[in-house]
Amino acid sequence: xxxxxxxxxxxxxxxxxxxxxxxxxxxxxxxxxxxxxxxxxxxxxxxxxxxxxxxxxxxxxxxxxxxxxxxxxxxxxxxxxxxxxxxxxxxxxxxxxxxxxxxxxxxxxxxxxxxxxxxxxxxxxxxxxxxxxxxxxxxxxxxxxxxxxxxxxxxxxxxxxxxxxxxxxxxxxxxxxxxxxxxxxxxxxxxxxxxxxxxxxxxxxxxxxxxxxxxxxxxxxxxxxxxxxxxxxxxxxxxxxxxxxxxxxxxxxxxxxxxxxxxxxxxxx
Amino acid sequence: xxxxxxxxxxxxxxxxxxxxxxxxxxxxxxxxxxxxxxxxxxxxxxxxxxxxxxxxxxxxxxxxxxxxxxxxxxxxxxxxxxxxxxxxxxxxxxxxxxxxxxxxxxxxxxxxxxxxxxxxxxxxxxxxxxxxxxxxxxxxxxxxxxxxxxxxxxxxxxxxxxxxxxxxxxxxxxxxxxxxxxxxxxxxxxxxxxxxxxxxxxxxxxxxxxxxxxxxxxxxxxxxxxxxxxxxxxxxxxxxxxxxxxxxxxxxxxxxxxxxxxxxxxxxxxxxxxxxxxxxxxxxxxxxxxxxxxxxxxxxxxxxxxxxxxxxxxxxxxxxxxxxxxxxxxxxxxxxxxxxxxxxxxxxxxxxxxxxxxxxxxxxxxxxxxxxxxxxxxxxxxxxxxxxxxxxxxxxxxxxxxxxxxxxxxxxxxxxxxxxxxxxxxxxxxxxxxxxxxxxxxxxxxxxxxxxxxxxxxxxxxxxxxxxxxxxxxxxxxxxxxxxxxxxxxxxxxxxxxxxxxxxxxxxxxxxxxxxxxxxxxxxxxxxxxxxxxxxxxxxxxxxxxxxx
Numbered sequence: 001x002x003x004x005x006x007x008x009x010x011x012x013x014x015x016x017x018x019x020x021x022x023x024x025x026x027x028x029x030x031x032x033x034x035x036x037x038x039x040x041x042x043x044x045x046x047x048x049x050x051x052x053x054x055x056x057x058x059x060x061x062x063x064x065x066x067x068x069x070x071x072x073x074x075x076x077x078x079x080x081x082x083x084x085x086x087x088x089x090x091x092x093x094x095x096x097x098x099x100x101x102x103x104x105x106x107x108x109x110x111x112x113x114x115x116x117x118x119x120x121x122x123x124x125x126x127x128x129x130x131x132x133x134x135x136x137x138x139x140x141x142x143x144x145x146x147x148x149x150x151x152x153x154x155x156x157x158x159x160x161x162x163x164x165x166x167x168x169x170x171x172x173x174x175x176x177x178x179x180x181x182x183x184x185x186x187x188x189x190x191x192x193x194x195x196x197x198x199x200x201x202x203x204x205x206x207x208x209x210x211x212x213x214x215x216x217x218x219x220x221x222x223x224x225x226x227x228x229x230x231x232x233x234x235x236x237x238x239x240x241x242x243x244x245x246x247x248x249x250x251x252x253x254x255x256x257x258x259x260x261x262x263x264x265x266x267x268x269x
Numbered sequence: 270x271x272x273x274x275x276x277x278x279x280x281x282x283x284x285x286x287x288x289x290x291x292x293x294x295x296x297x298x299x300x301x302x303x304x305x306x307x308x309x310x311x312x313x314x315x316x317x318x319x320x321x322x323x324x325x326x327x328x329x330x331x332x333x334x335x336x337x338x339x340x341x342x343x344x345x346x347x348x349x350x351x352x353x354x355x356x357x358x359x360x361x362x363x364x365x366x367x368x369x370x371x372x373x374x375x376x377x378x379x380x381x382x383x384x385x386x387x388x389x390x391x392x393x394x395x396x397x398x399x400x401x402x403x404x405x406x407x408x409x410x411x412x413x414x415x416x417x418x419x420x421x422x423x424x425x426x427x428x429x430x431x432x433x434x435x436x437x438x439x440x441x442x443x444x445x446x447x448x449x450x451x452x453x454x455x456x457x458x459x460x461x462x463x464x465x466x467x468x469x470x471x472x473x474x475x476x477x478x479x480x481x482x483x484x485x486x487x488x489x490x491x492x493x494x495x496x497x498x499x500x501x502x503x504x505x506x507x508x509x510x511x512x513x514x515x516x517x518x519x520x521x522x523x524x525x526x527x528x529x530x531x532x533x534x535x536x537x538x539x540x541x542x543x544x545x546x547x548x549x550x551x552x553x554x555x556x557x558x559x560x561x562x563x564x565x566x567x568x569x570x571x572x573x574x575x576x577x578x579x580x581x582x583x584x585x586x587x588x589x590x591x592x593x594x595x596x597x598x599x600x601x602x603x604x605x606x607x608x609x610x611x612x613x614x615x616x617x618x619x620x621x622x623x624x625x626x627x628x629x630x631x632x633x634x635x636x637x638x639x640x641x642x643x644x645x646x647x648x649x650x651x652x653x654x655x656x657x658x659x660x661x662x663x664x665x666x667x668x669x670x671x672x673x674x675x676x677x678x679x680x681x682x683x684x685x686x687x688x689x690x691x692x693x694x695x696x697x698x699x700x701x702x703x704x705x706x707x708x709x710x711x712x713x714x715x716x717x718x719x720x721x722x723x724x725x726x727x728x729x730x731x732x733x734x735x736x737x738x739x740x741x742x743x744x745x746x747x748x749x750x751x752x753x754x755x756x757x758x759x760x761x762x763x764x765x766x767x768x769x770x771x772x773x774x775x776x777x778x779x780x781x782x783x784x785x786x787x788x789x790x791x792x793x794x795x796x797x798x799x800x801x802x803x804x805x806x807x808x809x810x811x812x813x814x815x816x817x818x
Contacts, residue, residue, distance in 0.1 A: 017351075134346075134347070136344060136345060136346035138608075
């Protein structure tokens with residue numbers, strides 16, 4: 001296992017872009033220490049900002065200390081495990097294709113943005129745009145799974161195309177904005193305008209819900225089998241789903257975009 | 270006294286001076302090409318034996334500055350996410366530094382300049398800036414160093430001009446045109462979908478804007494706008510009288526409108542831009558019926574020496590469409606459904622910007638690619654056809670070396686054609702064209718020709734008195750490689766680029782015209798202007814101090 005310990009003393013952002021488990025797998029710790037990373041507008045050797053120790057060949061990393069100003073951690077990850085024993089900055093897990101990113105603390109904005117595969121689990125809260133499309137992109141998350149045990153900010157799963165995001169806490173505004181497909185489940189309270197401009201996909205609001213947009217039309221009450229199966233899968237992953245009922249009201253929308261999206265609102269049973 | 274430099278023993282292509290591959294020396298001093306005295310001794314000699322020597326390239330139709338380009342940069346954030354898509358600041362051997370910037374289909378200003386210089390180009394002209402955007406365009410051009418540059422100002426949907434044309438006041442049209450070019454410090458007038466943009470702004474989609482459709486409220490037609498402004502521009506004796514983006518760009522069957530536009534100019538000097546996009550047969554609104562009508566149009570151009578064209582070659586790949594043709598932007602948005610920007614520039618112009626991807630497996634795109642190449646190969650006189658990709662609309666200017674290879678290497682061209690859908694060979698004559706460009710002809714369509722068409726007497730040639738803008742290439746059988754990486758590039762006698770490395774990054778000036786006109790004729794213009802514009806008349810004109818260089 002490779003251990004990277006933060007020695008950062010300020011909030012100037014550091015980018016881990018290009019530093020992945022596979023890219024560094026064959027390198028020894030001293031070589032990694034000499035690798036240049038951007039801090040603000042300058043490039044510095046890793047050793048000036050981090051303590052690096054261990055062997056990366058098993059594709060397992062452990063990041064210790066304050067990484068809240070370190071961005072692009074596990075970005076483009078394709079294999080292996082990255083564990084952050086604390087907070088992590090923006091773009092963590094961005095465009096990752098495989099492997100696992102686990103965060104013990106909070107994550108910044110754009111967690112798992114445009115993710116293609118793999119799994120991200122955050123014990124704390126995340127910022128805005130979790131699993132979302134990056135600026136100017138047509139689609140956001142296209143595969144994989146994100147589980148946030150805390151709350152997420154606004155624009156979660158924006159323009160999602162495939163994949164599964166689960167938020168055990170609360171969710172901000174514009175959840176599932178411009179969704180094309182995929183699933184966003186929110187166990188806590190959800191902010192306003194959920195599913196705005198969604199074309200397809202499923203937005204399951206299993207906690208308190210703000211007023212829905214008038215462009216969503218009630219269809220029926222039912223107990224979707226898929227929801228029960230997904231809750232069972234989450235349970236197998238260690239998520240407590242005991243209080244979550246599977247009886248929901250189905251709304252179709254956004255009618256301004258064809259109305260083929262599903263918005264499931266808990267009936268609390 | 271300025272030092273004397275000799276580029277010795279190169280194989281020189283200087284078509285304007287009828288030099289076609291002669292081994293000779295080129296001398297320059299004080300930034301100008303000079304004729305050395307019989308006993309002249311060079312202070313510096315550059316051994317160019319085995320190298321090809323040409324004047325610096327001139328791009329007469331591209332989009333590199335102004336509001337739409339900046340919108341394109343914002344819209345294409347996806348172009349430059351990865352570290353490799355950014356240029357870092359670097360120290361230069363000769364002192365100074367290059368500035369940082371970004372690549373992608375719409376590069377930042379500094380990167381645009383460095384990349385042009387890196388290709389051996391020393392001048393480039395943005396082809397569509399609304400008069401209200403002139404100030405921003407000048408500021409961006411000031412940040413586009415290394416090359417000389419300029420822009421054309423949009424006049425084809427200008428309310429004042431349409432009112433004067435409708436009123437039958439040609440002298441008024443002339444005076445206003447002269448004032449506008451001078452006030453905006455631009456180089457030439459540009460017509461974009463004349464009358465059509467205004468019609469769309471008023472009524473939305475569904476209007477044909479053929480040459481004889483009346484523009485609502487103005488009682489003019491595209492034909493009368495083209496004729497009125499072309500006549501005024503010719504009468505003023507502008508170095509590049511008029512640059513025309515015809516009506517109905519991209520529409521199946523638009524070739525007849527293009528032919529009618531050529532005929533309407535009626536013997537006056539006129540340049541038709543990105544002609545590839547205006548050469549389509551087929552039924553109106555039926556994309557599947559699109560075919561090539563280059564043969565008919567090129568025959569007309571070949572028979573009329575007053576006409577010239579630049580091609581607007583499309584190249585396969587991702588790029589960004591940006592145009593003053595607002596309805597075209599709307600049309601493309603409906604086809605591709607991607608993000609789209611549209612703007613109404615007050616009483617002057619429109620604008621449309623959106624991403625686009627040309628795919629070689631797409632019959633329409635492959636047809637457009639082939640139609641562009643047909644233009645190069647069917648216009649007999651290379652002095653009247655100019656290389657352009659309408660950067661970035663058809664593709665990046667960085668694709669010019671690839672276009673050179675397609676023109677000079679028939680086998681390569683046919684290999685690429687074979688990778689396109691079979692329908693391309695049925696709907697075009699490209700497969701039957703054997704012509705291969707020579708290096709001399711390439712020198713014409715990339716530098717000598719556009720310089721002459723722009724009236725740039727000091728550019729595009731290596732005769733005494735010309736700017737010492739010189740490019741040295743290493744010959745190769747792969748012409749794309751040859752033109753991609755010049756051995757050396759000089760601008761006004763200063764070494765800009767050597768083996769792909771920037772050596773100097775501070776040269777360049779903005780070229781524009783100052784035209785005399787009868788001010789009394791425009792006595793009522795300030796009142797007219799202040800009633801319609803969002804800025805005061807007295808704040809409109811660009812001061813000389815605002816122009817770089």
